[in-house]
Amino acid sequence: MLELTILGSAGSHPGVGRACSGYLVRSGGTAVLLDAGNGSTANLQRSVAYRDLDAVVISHRHVDHCIDLIGAYYALRFDPSLARRIPLYAAAEVHELLTGLLSRDTALAFDEVFEHLEVSAGDHLEIDALTLRFAASVHTAPTVSTRIEIGGRSLVYSGDSAGGPELVELARGTDLLLCEATWAGDPADYPPGMHLTGTGAGEIAREAGVGRLVLTHVAGGTDRAQVLAEARAAFTGPTELAEDLHTYLLV
Ligand SMILES: [Zn+2]
Numbered sequence: 624m625l626e627l628t629i630l631g632s633a634g635s636h637p638g639v640g641r642a643c644s645g646y647l648v649r650s651g652g653t654a655v656l657l658d659a660g661n662g663s664t665a666n667l668q669r670s671v672a673y674r675d676l677d678a679v680v681i682s683h684r685h686v687d688h689c690i691d692l693i694g695a696y697y698a699l700r701f702d703p704s705l706a707r708r709i710p711l712y713a714a715a716e717v718h719e720l721l722t723g724l725l726s727r728d729t730a731l732a733f734d735e736v737f738e739h740l741e742v743s744a745g746d747h748l749e750i751d752a753l754t755l756r757f758a759a760s761v762h763t764a765p766t767v768s769t770r771i772e773i774g775g776r777s778l779v780y781s782g783d784s785a786g787g788p789e790l791v792e793l794a795r796g797t798d799l800l801l802c803e804a805t806w807a808g809d810p811a812d813y814p815p816g817m818h819l820t821g822t823g824a825g826e827i828a829r830e831a832g833v834g835r836l837v838l839t840h841v842a843g844g845t846d847r848a849q850v851l852a853e854a855r856a857a858f859t860g861p862t863e864l865a866e867d868l869h870t871y872l873l874v
């Protein structure tokens with residue numbers, strides 16, 4: 624059984640009542656936070672206390688995916704019941720960015736709260752009974768897409784991505800693809816190598832043969848209905864827009 628709760632579905636900056644990227648994955652007693660964008664941990668704490676996270680995985684260094692770890696650090700540092708460091712799987716530059724925002728002493732204390740473990744494309748790790756695999760994402764900063772599996776159930780989170788064969792391969796046959804769809808319309812109207820449109824996300828879901836497509840990271844100025852319509856035109860399986868606090872159960 625895998626449970627995915629959307630903590631933040633906004634792209635690049637928070638929207639009205641909508642936080643930036645954050646996704647809580649739970650299975651049995653294990654809780655993993657995928658990304659911690661602006662505002663997402665306000666929603667996290669409705670379900671899980673910071674201290675009860677088994678791990679945090681950050682896809683890349685952009686602040687709409689990691690900045691809430693600064694607040695999490697302060698909460699954990701002054702939590703007397705915290706008995707262990709929380710594993711933080713992320714590229715070195717995520718750790719550099721976050722600690723660079725803190726004073727020297729505070730940056731050292733950050734490492735007493737979080738145990739930074741570097742991850743990059745091709746890595747494979749286990750968190751309790753969950754298996755995680757990472758693939759390179761096409762984006763403007765080094766970014767990983769993540770696949771989480773347990774007991775024959777799986778989900779894949781694209782991270783920020785302009786698509787590409789690695790994402791298709793990682794997502795192949797997954798039960799749920801949580802895919803970014805920042806834009807709508809003609810990809811030629813946007814800078815290359817950054818993000819997907821609704822059509823692009825739908826095409827990846829179709830090529831990978833996924834069970835369900837959930838569209839996230841839609842930019843504030845993008846027409847959400849158009850993103851959904853584009854994805855549905857490209858992929859005939861169940862497709863919807865991610866909404867903050869919605870939970871998907873994969874059984
Ligand atoms: Zn982003």
Ligand SMILES: [Zn+2]
Binds near residue numbers: 683685762783
């Ligand atoms: Zn990004």
